[in-house]
Amino acid sequence: MPRFRGGVHPPESKLTAHLAIKPAPLPKRVVIPLRQHIGAPCEPTVRVGERVKTGQKIGDSSAKVSSPVHSSITGTVSSISPALSPAGVTVNCITIEGDGTDKHVRLPRLSPDAPRELLLERIREAGIVGMGGAGFPTHVKLNPPKPVDTLIVNGVECEPFITCDHRLMVEHCEHILEGAKIVARILGVERVIIAIEDNKPDAIERMRREAEGFARVVPLKTRYPRGDERHLIKSLLGKEVPAGGLPFDVGVVVQNVATLKAIRDAVLEGKPLIERVVTVTGDVSEPGNFLVRIGTPISELLKLCGGGEPAKLIAGGPMMGVALPADAPIVKTTGNVLVMREVREEEERPCIRCGRCVDVCPMGLMPTLLAKLVRASKWEECLKNDILSCDECGCCAYICPSRLPLVQLMRTGKAKAMALLKR
Amino acid sequence: MKRLIVSPPPHIRARLSSDIIMLSVILALLPATGWGVYVFGLHALEVILVSIAFALLSEVLGCKLAGIRPDISAALTGLLLALCLPPSVPLWLPAVGSTFAILAGKIAFGGTGKNLFNPALVGRAFLALSWPALVAPAAWPAPLQTTSSATPLNVWWHEGVQAWPVWDMFWGYRPGCIGEISPFLLLVGALPLICLKIIDWRIPLSYLGTVGLLALALDEPVIFHLLAGGLFLGAFFMATDYVTSPVTPRGKLVFGAGCGVLTMIIRKFGSLPEGVCYSILVMNAFVPLIERVTKPRVYGKA
Numbered sequence: 244m245p246r247f248r249g250g251v252h253p254p255e256s257k258l259t260a261h262l263a264i265k266p267a268p269l270p271k272r273v274v275i276p277l278r279q280h281i282g283a284p285c286e287p288t289v290r291v292g293e294r295v296k297t298g299q300k301i302g303d304s305s306a307k308v309s310s311p312v313h314s315s316i317t318g319t320v321s322s323i324s325p326a327l328s329p330a331g332v333t334v335n336c337i338t339i340e341g342d343g344t345d346k347h348v349r350l351p352r353l354s355p356d357a358p359r360e361l362l363l364e365r366i367r368e369a370g371i372v373g374m375g376g377a378g379f380p381t382h383v384k385l386n387p388p389k390p391v392d393t394l395i396v397n398g399v400e401c402e403p404f405i406t407c408d409h410r411l412m413v414e415h416c417e418h419i420l421e422g423a424k425i426v427a428r429i430l431g432v433e434r435v436i437i438a439i440e441d442n443k444p445d446a447i448e449r450m451r452r453e454a455e456g457f458a459r460v461v462p463l464k465t466r467y468p469r470g471d472e473r474h475l476i477k478s479l480l481g482k483e484v485p486a487g488g489l490p491f492d493v494g495v496v497v498q499n500v501a502t503l504k505a506i507r508d509a510v511l512e513g514k515p516l517i518e519r520v521v522t523v524t525g526d527v528s529e530p531g532n533f534l535v536r537i538g539t540p541i542s543e544l545l546k547l548c549g550g551g552e553p554a555k556l557i558a559g560g561p562m563m564g565v566a567l568p569a570d571a572p573i574v575k576t577t578g579n580v581l582v583m584r585e586v587r588e589e590e591e592r593p594c595i596r597c598g599r600c601v602d603v604c605p606m607g608l609m610p611t612l613l614a615k616l617v618r619a620s621k622w623e624e625c626l627k628n629d630i631l632s633c634d635e636c637g638c639c640a641y642i643c644p645s646r647l648p649l650v651q652l653m654r655t656g657k658a659k660a661m662a663l664l665k666r
Numbered sequence: 667m668k669r670l671i672v673s674p675p676p677h678i679r680a681r682l683s684s685d686i687i688m689l690s691v692i693l694a695l696l697p698a699t700g701w702g703v704y705v706f707g708l709h710a711l712e713v714i715l716v717s718i719a720f721a722l723l724s725e726v727l728g729c730k731l732a733g734i735r736p737d738i739s740a741a742l743t744g745l746l747l748a749l750c751l752p753p754s755v756p757l758w759l760p761a762v763g764s765t766f767a768i769l770a771g772k773i774a775f776g777g778t779g780k781n782l783f784n785p786a787l788v789g790r791a792f793l794a795l796s797w798p799a800l801v802a803p804a805a806w807p808a809p810l811q812t813t814s815s816a817t818p819l820n821v822w823w824h825e826g827v828q829a830w831p832v833w834d835m836f837w838g839y840r841p842g843c844i845g846e847i848s849p850f851l852l853l854v855g856a857l858p859l860i861c862l863k864i865i866d867w868r869i870p871l872s873y874l875g876t877v878g879l880l881a882l883a884l885d886e887p888v889i890f891h892l893l894a895g896g897l898f899l900g901a902f903f904m905a906t907d908y909v910t911s912p913v914t915p916r917g918k919l920v921f922g923a924g925c926g927v928l929t930m931i932i933r934k935f936g937s938l939p940e941g942v943c944y945s946i947l948v949m950n951a952f953v954p955l956i957e958r959v960t961k962p963r964v965y966g967k968a
Contacts, residue, residue: 248965253678403678473965486966555671561678568670586671592684592737593779598866598913607962611913629964637676644684645779651674 247474249603250466251638253562255442259406259522259530264414266534267521267547269345273315273538275301276328277335279574280372281379282308287337293320298348298515300368301337310380311370315517315536316341329558329574330378331565336572339538350513355425362429362510369509370516370575375408375470375499376559378576381506384498385429387491394427395479395497396437398446399463399470402560405579407520408500410532412439412446415504416453422503423458425510430496436479440465467562468636472497474605486632501578521573523548525557526584535573541580542569548582557581562637592645600639600649606632610639610649617656622663625656631664633657682864687908688739690864694855695745695903701851702844705809706753710844713751717760718744724765728773739778743767746786746903749845750896750943751793753807754814755800763789783950784910787943794943802938806841817841819894823939828890835893842895849898856902865906868918869925873901876926884934897929900942910950917953917960924949924956 278284285302289295295314303311318341326336353365367382375397396419400408412419427435435458439447442465451460463469463478473484475497482493490497498506501519508514517537521544524530528549535544541556557564558577573580600610608629616624633653640649703711721744729736744764751760767789775781794801805814818840821829830840838848845852859865874892881891891897896904905911905925912921925945932941 248962251680253680477965483966486964488966553670555673555677557675557677562676564675564677566670566672566675566677568672581677583677586673588671588673589679589683592735593777595684595687595739595779595908596911596913597684597687597908598915598918601913601962602915604962606965608964609913609957609961612957628961629967632964632966635675641676641678642680642682644680644682644687646679646683648674650676654674 247469247477247605248607249605249638250468250474251603251641252466253403253641255465256403257406257409257442258404258524259532260409260443262410262531264410264520264532264534267536267539267544269316269341269343270536270539270543271341272540273339273341273536274326274540274572275312275314275337275339275538276326276572276574277302277312277337278328279312279378279537279576280310281377282306282310284334285309285312287323287335289320289337291320291323294318295320295339296346296348298517300515308380308383310372311368313370313515313517314339315538317344317346318342327568327571329565329567329571329577331567350509350515352513353510355421355428355510357510359429362425365509366506369505369514371502371505371509372516372575373499374501374505374519374575374578376563376576376578381498381502384496385426387496389491390494391430391491391496392432392494393434393436393480393496394423394430394432395472395475395495396423396435396458396500396503397470397472397475397497398437398439398443398450398500399475400443401440401465401467401470402562402579403467404524404581405522405560406524407522407532407578409443409446411500411504411520412443413449416449418504418507419500420453420457421511422505422507423498425506426496426498426503435459436461438463438475438479440469468605468634468638471605471634471636473634486629516575519573519575519578521577522579523582524579525582526553527551527582537575538572540570540572541567544573544580545569545582551582551584553582553584554586555583557583562641563635589646591647594645594647597644599642599644603638603642605636605638606634608633610653613656614647614649614652617652622656622659625660626663630656630660685738687864688737688742690859690862691903692742692745694859695749695845697851697854698845698848698899699745699749701838701848702749702753705838705847706807706844710753712757713753713755713760713844714745714748716757717748717751717764720744720761721747721764721768724768724773728769729777732773732777734777737778740768743772743785743789747789749899750786750790750843751801752803753844754803759793759797759800763793766792779909781909782953783947784904784907787904787947790943791947808841809839809847815841817895818890819933819939822890822894828887832889832893835890846896846899849893852898852902865902866918868915869906869911869922870901872919872922873905873925876923877930880926880930884930886934891930891933895940896942900946901925904942905946905949910953912953912956912960914957914960914962917956920956920960921949921953924952
């Protein structure tokens with residue numbers, strides 16, 4: 244089995260792995276950001292005061308790389324104004340006050356054998372984006388400019404704490420596979436590989452049983468950040484995506500299991516992406532996995548888990564998640580809310596050049612060197628030392644015994660180096 | 667709701683900290699240190715304590731002057747310096763040596779993490795150049811005895827004979843510096859740290875391996891060269907100093923091999939019987955160059 248370089252193995256802390264997905268109560272109000280994806284933001288297609296139904300499209304864009312958004316409840320648009328999204332940036336958001344009726348509108352159902360263009364258009368229309376965290380519009384990803392021969396189903400879920408994909412694989416295995424079959428048809432690939440880390444034996448077993456004859460299930464040793472598509476491709480196929488390239492450059496498309504289920508729901512049931520499974524975990528008395536409407540404020544979810552006074556709220560996992568205020572909404576890419584009650588920020592000490600960051604960097608960079616270059620504002624040197632290859636996975640900062648803010652320094656360095664390139 | 671903390675990821679950190687690393691290395695040196703004190707008597711302990719005390723004192727004063735934060739690594743520097751001194755030295759010698767090691771070897775470069783050369787070895791080299799008769803005496807106290815004699819390496823260098831049985835040299839029954847005489851106890855301390863990945867295996871392996879291979883090639887007694895002098899202390903605890911050795915995996919192999927080549931050149935062709943201290947210091951100077959040419963391959967690049 245090929246390996247990826249470096250990586251770390253923090254305590255897995257999968258507190259909610261055995262807890263079945265429960266539907267969260269219908270929120271009274273939702274806040275839907277007009278950009279929950281990589282690409283151009285949507286323009287609102289509704290006005291303040293307008294009545295909307297669950298599943299109705301409320302924002303869209305004519306840009307090639309974008310994805311529409313839908314109302315996740317039935318009610319009235321109360322405002323369209325900028326607010327903080329869980330990506331940590333301020334975007335225009337549509338707020339909807341619910342009336343509690345939850346009347347759904349759906350798109351017409353499609354056959355899984357429908358023409359490729361029709362399926363792609365449906366995936367776009369349903370607002371489907373990569374739900375593993377990246378949020379890249381799926382209809383763009385499934386229409387690669389080069390032929391591909393392999394679909395990798397990503398059930399790795401390598402970040403500590405998160406179990407939303409794990410539960411989905413255990414409880415909705417056949418839906419994920421229906422989605423995978425649709426995607427395999429769109430891409431015209433024969434080879435389908437399902438990758439799952441070995442800390443989810445029940446998901447592996449379930450998938451193996453159900454995927455017989457269609458896909459090969461490959462258990463992988465638990466190691467962060469194996470779920471990153473570049474490292475997953477390296478782990479499974481031994482190939483490396485060229486720097487600056489994308490997985491299709493090596494004939495591969497990687498799809499997260501939650502995205503595949505959303506594709507299946509959009510095609511077979513005509514359901515747009517208005518809800519997702521979210522793990523709420525960490526320092527709460529009753530952690531759990533919930534089926535949550537997009538736009539639900541995080542504070543509503545905390546009430547389901549025993550409340551309490553958090554010190555820090557993180558959308559996403561502890562390695563790459565974004566710290567947020569409690570009124571921020573759940574978006575298409577939020578698979579996890581991590582609650583921390585105590586935060587001990589340790590003092591930074593001088594780098595002792597122990598080299599651990601170099602050992603763990605899955606991209607083969609030298610974070611200790613880059614940190615020094617960033618602090619000395621040597622942007623050209625940063626470029627020469629491949630700072631733009633940094634994925635911000637956080638392994639270096641996690642392992643650093645001197646607690647250097649390495650991810651922060653890399654971000655600064657990347658932004659400055661990019662600016663230098665553009666000039 | 668009260669105000670929430672917003673900070674960049676990652677939101678969890680590994681437990682191992684710089685201070686714990688330094689303390690664990692000190693702990694790992696204790697078996698060999700204890701043996702030195704046991705066989706050479708209380709004076710050896712006094713040398714060690716004076717060396718550590720002056721290292722800490724210089725660290726506190728030096729850091730105050732430089733406006734930086736003192737840390738526990740100074741104690742390790744003081745200990746390492748004492749371990750590579752003969753047990754017979756007067757107490758002012760470790761005091762001067764560890765003061766020089768910390769002030770000139772570390773603080774002058776900007777403090778912990780910034781120095782180019784291993785501070786303990788800087789201290790030792792300074793003492794060896796200033797008071798050669800004290801640091802490299804003709805007669806060394808023999809372990810557990812009141813007599814004195816030359817070290818195995820001295821006897822070999824002057825007379826070309828191996829005067830000590832190999833197993834005595836392995837367990838630690840031979841004259842030498844306080845902490846260098848028992849490769850066995852140095853291993854007892856170092857192996858757990860290698861398993862815990864606090865000491866990287868690459869440097870000691872390539873250092874010892876190169877010394878062994880060169881001894882073979884030069885028709886010298888291989889086991890004798892591995893066990894003699896300060897090779898084990900140097901290979902496991904001096905050459906592996908994080909600050910002054912390469913951070914790249916391949917660089918560590920190159921660095922260790924370089925130390926091995928220089929050690930054998932000095933032992934065989936130099937004007938001194940022992941070469942570990944100077945080999946490591948010379949290789950310290952090459953660390954930036956070694957790192958430059960041994961960068962890991964970046965993912966997705968040819």
